[in-house]
Amino acid sequence: MDILIVEDEADIAQLIQLYLEKEGFACRVCSDGQAAIRLFQELQPDLIILDLMLPELDGLEVCARIRQKPGSKDPYILMLTAKGEELDRIIGLSTGADDYMVKPFSPRELVARVRALLRRTLRQGGQTKTYQTQHFTVDVDQRAAYRHADQPNTAKKGERLDLTTLEFDLLTTFMSYPGRVWNRAQLIEKLWGSDFFGDERVVDTHIARLRKKIEFDPAAPAFVKTVIGVGYKFEDAPAN
Numbered sequence: 001m002d003i004l005i006v007e008d009e010a011d012i013a014q015l016i017q018l019y020l021e022k023e024g025f026a027c028r029v030c031s032d033g034q035a036a037i038r039l040f041q042e043l044q045p046d047l048i049i050l051d052l053m054l055p056e057l058d059g060l061e062v063c064a065r066i067r068q069k070p071g072s073k074d075p076y077i078l079m080l081t082a083k084g085e086e087l088d089r090i091i092g093l094s095t096g097a098d099d100y101m102v103k104p105f106s107p108r109e110l111v112a113r114v115r116a117l118l119r120r121t122l123r124q125g126g127q128t129k130t131y132q133t134q135h136f137t138v139d140v141d142q143r144a145a146y147r148h149a150d151q152p153n154t155a156k157k158g159e160r161l162d163l164t165t166l167e168f169d170l171l172t173t174f175m176s177y178p179g180r181v182w183n184r185a186q187l188i189e190k191l192w193g194s195d196f197f198g199d200e201r202v203v204d205t206h207i208a209r210l211r212k213k214i215e216f217d218p219a220a221p222a223f224v225k226t227v228i229g230v231g232y233k234f235e236d237a238p239a240n
């Protein structure tokens with residue numbers, strides 16, 4: 001598993017590298033956005049740890065460019081931000097990052113998040129599955145999700161949804177058990193694994209972003225429903 005660390009504060013970069021290499025990950029470090037794009041193309045890393053405030057191109061721009069690269073590997077992106085307000089901003093912009101950490105963070109927590117993200121890749125290996133409901137098709141193998149105005153139709157796949165890795169996994173989890181009520185801890189276990197540290201509310205953030213992308217009216221969700229006092233469930237009629 002190859003990891004690219006993009007961080008212009010040398011001591012932080014070194015600390016992250018030290019902890020990840022201790023865990024057996026191969027790491028490369030760079031300190032600006034231009035170098036990040038170049039190394040992404042050269043190394044095709046599995047995961048990128050990306051600082052938001054960088055010289056040359058900032059983290060948001062780097063993230064956007066990596067997500068736009070057609071045909072290349074789609075890495076997990078864990079973004080680092082200096083302040084909570086920045087976190088709100090990057091979530092609001094739906095940058096395509098899979099996870100976020102606010103500085104200062106514990107290196108042990110960072111390692112746990114990295115392992116959880118990468119384990120999802122391993123867990124999904126070899127799966128060949130398609131889930132369909134009246135309005136959605138999820139092709140797990142191709143990692144592609146589509147929304148149909150009405151019934152799925154093989155001649156016309158519908159509109160391809162532009163989802164981050166995490167949003168895709170969230171939708172797949174929902175579609176694999178339509179109608180099942182999930183609490184936040186169960187969704188975290190599914191998406192990040194059991195060694196997730198941090199605030200369960202991170203789930204709400206990703207739900208809000210998923211709704212923006214899949215609901216016809218995100219203000220009145222028809223598919224991802226809130227179950228008051230418990231969590232969430234996905235509702236849609238079966239296909240055909």
Ligand code: CA
Nearest residue numbers: 008051053054
């Ligand atoms: Ca920085």
